[in-house]
Amino acid sequence: MSDGNSEQEPITFVDNRKIDPETGEIREAVADNGSATAPAEAGDGAEVLADAISVELAERTADLQRLTAEYANYRRRVERDRKVAIDTAKAAVVTELLGVLDDLDRARAHGDLESGPLKGVADKLAAALQKQGLEEFGSEGEPFDPTLHEAVQHEGSGHDPVLGLVMRKGYRFGDRVLRHALVGVTDGVADLDRAAAETEASDDADANTQ
The missing domain is CATH 3.90.20 (Hemagglutinin Ectodomain; Chain B)
Structure with a gap:
């Protein structure tokens, strides 16, 4: 045999396993030239x-x-x-x-x-x-308001009631009514004018009939 035949080419192998058997980590992909390739x-x-x-x-x-x-x-x-x-x-x-x-x-x-x-x-x-914040209310001549005033007496027809007599003032604190005013109610100016006009008309009718 010649010396050339006695020499053998080195044996190489490529480990294609995706998991490193020693570390247990996933290996990066390797290109044919052996260099790691990016994903x-x-x-x-x-x-x-x-x-x-x-x-x-x-x-x-x-x-x-x-x-x-x-x-x-x-x-x-x-x-x-x-x-x-x-x-x-x-x-x-x-x-x-x-x-x-x-x-x-x-x-x-x-x-x-x-x-x-x-x-x-x-x-x-x-x-x-x-x-x-205390406010008083309930003065003679004010329009009657049942949410603010408590009427204990009433005079007249009551179409336009106003306060005729204030027996006890009312008080409120802010939006809260602490005490209602105790009042007497009478007819307002509109009712008095209406009553006077009705009386005058009645008198004129009586005079015309005579």
């Missing part, structure tokens, strides 16, 4: 990842907006409840003082508050309560 759809994968991130961001933004709206509604509800509680407490205190105001009104009607230290106390009390 064929790398660009598509990036777009899919960007879309997923955009969807996740939109969901988190919607959640944040919903939480913000719920918190704003909660704050408004708490503030409204707090204001109602404060107004209720004020109304309860003012209601207890209505009897004092009635006594002062009677003293004023008798001329006891024209001068002196009691007049100053009465004026300061009335000013303080008005500053807190």
Whole structure:
């Protein structure tokens, strides 16, 4: 045999296994020249990842907006409840003082508050309560309103009733009526004019028949 025949070409082999038997990791694809090749759809994968991130961001933004709206509604509800509680407490205190105001009104009607230290106390009390939101109503000549006035007597036909006599003032605190005014109701100017016109017409008819 010649020396050339005794030499054998080196044996080479290519490991085409996709999983590395030593590390257990997935191997990258190997080209024929032995170099690693990039995935064929790398660009598509990036777009899919960007879309997923955009969807996740939109969901988190919607959640944040919903939480913000719920918190704003909660704050408004708490503030409204707090204001109602404060107004209720004020109304309860003012209601207890209505009897004092009635006594002062009677003293004023008798001329006891024209001068002196009691007049100053009465004026300061009335000013303080008005500053807190207390309003009085019920004066002679005002139109009769059954939601504000309690009529205990009535005179006339009642087509245009007004307050003829105020026996006790009414009070309200904001939109809340603390006490109705106790009044006597009589005919208003329109009713009186109508009654006068009807009387005059009746007199003219009687005169024409004679």
